[in-house]
Each structure stands twice: as C-alpha cells, then as structure tokens.
Amino acid sequence: MLSSPTVKASLIFLAIALVCLAFADIAITSANPWKDLGRFFLGVVTPDFFSSEGVAVALLRTVAFAFVGVALGSLCGFILALVYRNPVVRVFCAFIRAIHELFWALIFLQFFGFHPLTGVLAIAIPYSGIFAKVYSEILDETDPTPGRLLPPGTGVISTFLYTRIPACWVQLRTYTAYRLECGLRSSAILGFVGLPTLGFFLETSFSQGLYSEAGAMLILFYVLIATMPIWVKPKLLPVYILGAPFFLGEGLPIVWGNVERFFTEDIVPSPLKNGEGLAGLVPWLNDLMVTEALPGIWNTLLLTQIALVATGILALLAFPLISNHFGGPVRRTGGHVFLVITRSTPEYILAYILLQLWGPSMLPAIVALALHNGGIIGHLIGRQSSGIQLRPDAPIGFNRYTYELVPRVYRSFLAFLFYRWEIIMRETAILGILGIYTLGFYVDSSIQNIQFDRAMVLIVITALLNIGVDILGRYIRKKLALQTMPTC
Missing domain, CATH: 1.10.3720.10 (MetI-like)
Incomplete structure (x- = not known):
C-alpha cells in the first residue's frame, strides 16, 4: 500500500499545480489549430527525404x-x-x-x-x-x-x-x-x-x-x-x-x-561601466528585478509546477503500455514506439512544433515537457513493473493496475519525478526563447538588444533558481526516504 507521507506529498503538489493552472495562460490562439495539426501529421506520414x-x-x-x-x-x-x-x-x-x-x-x-x-x-x-x-x-x-x-x-x-x-x-x-x-x-x-x-x-x-x-x-x-x-x-x-x-x-x-x-x-553592469558606481547600480538592479527577473521567475515557477504534475500523470498512464502485465506483444510494441518517440524528441523541438500549431501560450510548453519527461519516466517504471512477480490469483485489468502495480512502483516513480524536477525547470526557462514569458524570454530579449550585462544577471538568476529546486527535490526525496539517485 502507498504510505501516508508519499500520498500527502503527491496531493500537495497536485494542489499547487491546480492553483498555478488558474494563473496560467493556456489558450489556443491559432485560427485553425486542428487543421494545422492535421497538416503536420500529414507531413509526417508523407515525408520528403x-x-x-x-x-x-x-x-x-x-x-x-x-x-x-x-x-x-x-x-x-x-x-x-x-x-x-x-x-x-x-x-x-x-x-x-x-x-x-x-x-x-x-x-x-x-x-x-x-x-x-x-x-x-x-x-x-x-x-x-x-x-x-x-x-x-x-x-x-x-x-x-x-x-x-x-x-x-x-x-x-x-x-x-x-x-x-x-x-x-x-x-x-x-x-x-x-x-x-x-x-x-x-x-x-x-x-x-x-x-x-x-x-x-x-x-x-x-x-x-x-x-x-x-x-x-x-x-x-x-x-x-x-x-x-x-x-x-x-x-x-x-x-x-x-x-x-x-x-x-x-x-x-x-x-x-x-x-x-x-x-x-x-557583461559589466552599465552603471559601473559608466562610472556611476554603487549609487547607480541599485536602481539598475531594481529595474531589472521588477521588469524582467520577477515576472520571469513567476512564469518559470508556474510552468514548472504544472509541467511536473502533468509529467507524473502521463508517466502513470503510460507505463502499462510497455509492462508485461498488460496486453500482448503487439500492444507493447506500439507502446514502446510511442514512448521512444516522446522521450527521444527534445522538449524544445516539441514546444516549437506545438507553438506553430496552437499559437503562443503556456499550453505547448506544458504538453511538450509532459510528453518528453513522462515518456522517460513511463519507460523506466514500465521496465521496473515488468520485473514484478504477481501471484497466480492476482486481479486483472484496472484492479491489477490500481491495487497490485501502482503501490509497488509508486515510490520509485516519485523518486524519478523529483529527480527530474530540476531538469524540467531548466527546460522551462529555456523555452522562453520561443516566446513564452519565462526567464529565457528576457535573457533572449536582452541579448537581442545588446544588453549583455542584463542577460548575464538573468542567466545567473536562472542558475540559482535551478540549484534551489535541485536542493529542494533532494530534501523531499530524503524526507520521504526515496532513493536519492534513481538508477536507470
């Protein structure tokens, strides 16, 4: 059975993601999103090499x-x-x-x-x-x-x-x-x-x-x-x-x-380069924080938490696709192909494709991050579940999934999920280059405007944010007695 601390932690993160979802921009702004999606899939099935x-x-x-x-x-x-x-x-x-x-x-x-x-x-x-x-x-x-x-x-x-x-x-x-x-x-x-x-x-x-x-x-x-x-x-x-x-x-x-x-x-801050000293540096940093850093941090955290929970949900839904305890060889082969595609496609490319089809919002980034990371974790948990020996009278179908396998793999699942938290944060920040208002958007804008001093400060903030999430993830894994370094 699932332990109370792991269930409590999962519910807390689910609640945080739902609150974040209320503030997130997930609108589809493209005029004909499904038509564009159909054209893309038509291009995939009719490739021109x-x-x-x-x-x-x-x-x-x-x-x-x-x-x-x-x-x-x-x-x-x-x-x-x-x-x-x-x-x-x-x-x-x-x-x-x-x-x-x-x-x-x-x-x-x-x-x-x-x-x-x-x-x-x-x-x-x-x-x-x-x-x-x-x-x-x-x-x-x-x-x-x-x-x-x-x-x-x-x-x-x-x-x-x-x-x-x-x-x-x-x-x-x-x-x-x-x-x-x-x-x-x-x-x-x-x-x-x-x-x-x-x-x-x-x-x-x-x-x-x-x-x-x-x-x-x-x-x-x-x-x-x-x-x-x-x-x-x-x-x-x-x-x-x-x-x-x-x-x-x-x-x-x-x-x-x-x-x-x-x-x-x-990369020297412009107030120092212009001889204004510390008196000019403080207003410069204040302007940078208020107009770029804080909005970027907010959107990065918002998108990361939604994508983290979406990744977990997708991984739990995906691992039966390749588990030996569900379906036959044909179904598992199809599951392997699906998970190979999702985990092999970089999040950046997935997000870029979806942005072209759905328009600029957080939705393409959420879907891209969830598909890629969910595919990785789903593959690892599916392999692990295949090694579990079930008793001869074990239930089948949904009951097998709910009562037999999920409780046995859930701790490993959480370990993988919290281990990839920092990775999802890194990818969330960089997706800003595509036009989503995360930290990467402001970094790219500063570079385009030849403001390398502002860009470097924002990159350092991004790094510190990632380090903080990595430390927090490690603390949670230790607190829940999860495997600190999940093996692949």
Whole structure:
C-alpha cells in the first residue's frame, strides 16, 4: 500500500499545480489549430527525404557535435568527480550544469560567433557538471571491500584503477551511453540558435510550411536515436571520437579581442561601466528585478509546477503500455514506439512544433515537457513493473493496475519525478526563447538588444533558481526516504 507521507506529498503538489493552472495562460490562439495539426501529421506520414541536400550534412554535424561535446564533458566530469567532495567543486559543478546548453550557446555566440567551438563548449560545459555529479555518486556507492584485500603498500591510484573502476564500470558505461543520447538531442536543438545542426533546418522547414520536409527530418532523428545500439559499439567509439572533430564544419576565425571585450566590458553592469558606481547600480538592479527577473521567475515557477504534475500523470498512464502485465506483444510494441518517440524528441523541438500549431501560450510548453519527461519516466517504471512477480490469483485489468502495480512502483516513480524536477525547470526557462514569458524570454530579449550585462544577471538568476529546486527535490526525496539517485 502507498504510505501516508508519499500520498500527502503527491496531493500537495497536485494542489499547487491546480492553483498555478488558474494563473496560467493556456489558450489556443491559432485560427485553425486542428487543421494545422492535421497538416503536420500529414507531413509526417508523407515525408520528403530528398527535398533538401543539407539534411544529411545536418545529421552528420548533429552527431559530430554530440560526440565531441559528450566526450569532452565526460572526461572533465570524471576528473571533477574525483574531487567532488570538495564544497567548492560541488558548487562549481552545480552552477555550470544549472545553465542550459542553449544559454551557454547564446553566451559563446557573442564572441566566438558561429564557430564549432560554440556548439562543443555549449554541450561540454553543462555536461561536465552533470557527469561529475553522477560519476561521483556511482563511485561513492562502489563496494570498498576489494581495495582492502590488496597487498599492503599498494598505491592509491593502483587501488582505484584495479578495484573501484572495474566494480562500477558497467554503471559508468551505461550512464555515459545514456548521456550520449541526451547529447544528440542537445546538439539538435543548437540549430535553433543558428548552428548547422538538425534544428536549424527543422526551424526553416516549419517557418516555410514545408511539413513533409520537417517530418522527414524528425523521422531521420528518431531512426538515429533508435539505432544507437547498432551503430554505437564500444570498439568503434575511438574512431567516432577521433573522427568527429573533422565533421564539425568551419566558422570564421575567432577574434580573441572580442572575447576579452565581452568579459571586461560587455557583461559589466552599465552603471559601473559608466562610472556611476554603487549609487547607480541599485536602481539598475531594481529595474531589472521588477521588469524582467520577477515576472520571469513567476512564469518559470508556474510552468514548472504544472509541467511536473502533468509529467507524473502521463508517466502513470503510460507505463502499462510497455509492462508485461498488460496486453500482448503487439500492444507493447506500439507502446514502446510511442514512448521512444516522446522521450527521444527534445522538449524544445516539441514546444516549437506545438507553438506553430496552437499559437503562443503556456499550453505547448506544458504538453511538450509532459510528453518528453513522462515518456522517460513511463519507460523506466514500465521496465521496473515488468520485473514484478504477481501471484497466480492476482486481479486483472484496472484492479491489477490500481491495487497490485501502482503501490509497488509508486515510490520509485516519485523518486524519478523529483529527480527530474530540476531538469524540467531548466527546460522551462529555456523555452522562453520561443516566446513564452519565462526567464529565457528576457535573457533572449536582452541579448537581442545588446544588453549583455542584463542577460548575464538573468542567466545567473536562472542558475540559482535551478540549484534551489535541485536542493529542494533532494530534501523531499530524503524526507520521504526515496532513493536519492534513481538508477536507470
């Protein structure tokens, strides 16, 4: 049975989401939303794979950016994981992973331009923080007993390499493979800020109403993700990693003077740059907080809480689609296809598509976040439920779902949901670039107006907000005695 604390926590979050829903703008403003949706699905079922010569190059560069960025991020993350217990390192990693890849890309675009280094660093930096956190937790959970059995005088490095690494190698490899899949999604959406990956061509096709061309790109992306176990082999990884940099493309030469000017002038608050000192800084910060930061924080929190609960509801409804305790092989295969599509499509791309079809409001963002994250959690809980042994006289149908399986998987479900809370917050903030009034909207507006000082303050606020939600989620998981780091 479900414990009282978990039920109480769930009801509290449900109530908060319902209150937030009362303040949210979820109107469909498109003149013919269902007609537009029908045209989009028609384009998906009638894809045009030969309409653009650049699609193959975009896919290749999407893969190249992912491999280089994830490889660099995993290497730096592993080094940071070794000293992750240091409070300074923990805070540094929390900060860099709290800033979304698109925000990093927007920053680097200001002084690197459309250079491959922009895309590589935009993926590698936040992924370094993510890898450091997860790798350190995996290493900390490794059984230390084998190290005590080594002969006296064995060095620390030898002990680490011959006992701890072999003991957790499978977990490290599995998580890195999962993060590579995430890297492909991150690489794809970098195209929305102008880099030559899949998102650039997808946005172009949608803006021109070429739905068959857009459908072809989405299908190719799904095939790329779904076939990863086939073409991503351990023996081929060195070849991919060494070869990927040669397929990143070329950009204009980096002007290092622009880099220096960005850090010494552009991001310096204008009152300080103009010699007004602290007397001018306080009104400047007050104006920034009142006109941009507070509205952005409010909308980000509002959207995050609605999307979090919507994700949970969708995950609970979706996990029976692939569970061995429901339906036959055909139904489960269809469920797997549905969940692969939802969890493989980046939230940003889903939100962009729905915004084109339904018009600007929070509804496309809520649906996009719920579909993507609900697909991930639904897949994990469905796999877990398949391993549960039921007694021969167990009820069937809805009673099996309600009384047998949900109580057994609910704690794991909550652990996954609260673990992804901070991730949903990161995505909510960045969706503002699409025109939703979250923090990302004000960051993008400041950059468009060449107000980099305001943009950097807003990005720091976004990072602090994400860190706060991560800490709160960790506290709730600990309070409810949920698994702190749910394994995939």
